[in-house]
Amino acid sequence: MKVIKDNAMAYSTLYETLEHESVQKVNETGLRFINTSAKLNKNKFEAFFTSINNINTQIRNLNDIQLIINLLVKNLRSIFTVEDAHLFLFNDNSYDLLPVTNKCDRGIRLTVEAALKNGIINWIFENKKTVILPNLAKSTKNAPRLNYLIIPIIERKQKMGILVIQTPISELKDDSFEMKAVNLLTGLIYPKIAMITNQDKVNEAIKESHTYKSKLSNDSKLAAIGELTNGIIEDIMKPTQVIMSCSDFLKNDYPEVDKNLLETINNQVKKIETVMVRLAKFANSNSNSTITTSCNINNEISEYVDLLMSSIKNDNYECILDLGENIPPILSNSNMLNQIFSNLFSLIKMGFTETGGILIQTRFQSGDVLVNIFTTDCMKELSGKSKDSFNLTYSMIKNLMNKHEGKVIYNSRAENGTSISLQFPFKRKLKK
Incomplete structure (x- = not known):
């Protein structure tokens, strides 16, 4: 049998075909350690850029804050373990943090209120830090204990609110890939949420403007009615006084007239006078006071x-x-x-x-x-x-x-x- 050695192509051994590419050099024995970190980091970056593209594409057609938060949660789950997320914004006086949706449960609200009361939220904004607060509530046997990742939202050096993410992770470094990804994706969704909340405030202001216009119109009508009422009351009171005088005259000078009839007339006239007094009191109340x-x-x-x-x-x-x-x-x-x-x-x-x-x-x-x-x-x-x-x-x-x-x-x-x-x-x- 004749062996032809012209083909010099080298074939990898079995263990070489099964290992991942490694940045490490081959040691003296000819073996390399299997290193999966490079591939994992590559997957994370791919998921991160996919998330950015998804949010930028889909957020344009969303006008519901809860749907926007759901979109954020969905894309964060491709980077690390996330159970849910809730957004809290400061009210007009910047004293209270209020959830932007009704989905937020009581436990999370109480945790945020306690953190605000104890100065933790203020510390977060002063240091511009993202922190993880432990969840002290009892967890079920099969469910992992969830912690609260709190991310401050700052715009033009003003504290706007916080994003609370429920996650089993107990520690994240400030310079970690996950932390940077969370901050960047939060920055992508907040402008749209701010636009929606501002639009709601504008609509509420327009509604209040219409309300006050109607109120001013009603007040002017009431003022005109009040001026007319004074003259009408005077026109009514004069005839009633004449009726009362005539009734007393008949009672004293004409004994044959039915006294019960005269008493009925007097009682009805007194009722009219009582109503007129109340009406006058109401009409004369100073509307400018x-x-x-x-x-x-x-x-x-x-x-x-x-x-x-x-x-x-x-x-x-x-x-x-x-x-x-x-x-x-x-x-x-x-x-x-x-x-x-x-x-x-x-x-x-x-x-x-x-x-x-x-x-x-x-x-x-x-x-x-x-x-x-x-x-x-x-x-x-x-x-x-x-x-x-x-x-x-x-x-x-x-x-x-x-x-x-x-x-x-x-x-x-x-x-x-x-x-x-x-x-x-x-x-x-x-x-x-």
């Missing part, structure tokens, strides 16, 4: 309801007052309270049916003076112009309650009717 004084909420409600009682009865409705005892006074003024009550009853009357009832209750509870209004009607069935009018009136009530540093809580169900709760704080913050 913004002086905050101590107000008895029970007295204000009683006087206002007395004024509207005839109108309520004409609508076949019954109004019951359940005014609590020892209710402390609140800081307000009669004009602002009358505006609240006027808008409140306008809101209630939108849901009036053929017949029904209203219960007005006052209580002092947990440092708040509560005014609870219950009606037998359901407001959810409103639609069209009625719904628009409802939203506008409700917004006006909210703005007036905000001036009192209070809240309004609304709930309406077909089976239970409607409840509206006004919460006036007994103690108000001092304003400069």
Whole structure:
């Protein structure tokens, strides 16, 4: 057999074909250690650049903050282990951190609140550090303990918020690839989130502008009605005084006239005078007065309801007052309270049916003076112009309650009717 040796091609041995490429040199024995770090780093970089491309491509069509955060989480998972992420932004006074979505659970909110209260968040922003806080909550047997990776978001040297990432990782170095990737990807999504939140603020400002325009229009109408009311009251009171004088004259000079009839006339005239006095008091309240004084909420409600009682009865409705005892006074003024009550009853009357009832209750509870209004009607069935009018009136009530540093809580169900709760704080913050 003749062997041809012209082919000088070298073939690798079996172990050489199975090993990865290594940057290390071959030692004296001719063997090389298998090194996978180069390939792993290559995979990480590929995943990172793919994530950048995915976010830049997909974020353009997203206008929901939760979907943007989900996109971030999905791409972070290609770099390291991530369970979930939540974004918190500072409110207007930069005192409180609030989650931007409703998905954030109570445990994470409490952790962020505690970190803010204990100065940890301030330290993070002062040092511009990304830190990992341990999760002290008990974990299930099969689930790993998740920690909180907190990333500060700073824009133009102002602290804007934090991104909280739930991860089983307990340590990440500042100069690590993972940390740099997280900071860069967070920087990619935040401008779009800021644009969405700013747009929401602009829409809210436009809505408030329309509300105040409507309020100014209503105030001017009320002022005109007040001026007309004074003249009308005078025109009504003069004839009633003449009727009372004639009744007394008949009673004294004509004994044969039925005394019960004359007594009925006098009683009805006195009712008219009482209503006119209340109306005059309401019309003459100084609409320009913004002086905050101590107000008895029970007295204000009683006087206002007395004024509207005839109108309520004409609508076949019954109004019951359940005014609590020892209710402390609140800081307000009669004009602002009358505006609240006027808008409140306008809101209630939108849901009036053929017949029904209203219960007005006052209580002092947990440092708040509560005014609870219950009606037998359901407001959810409103639609069209009625719904628009409802939203506008409700917004006006909210703005007036905000001036009192209070809240309004609304709930309406077909089976239970409607409840509206006004919460006036007994103690108000001092304003400069």
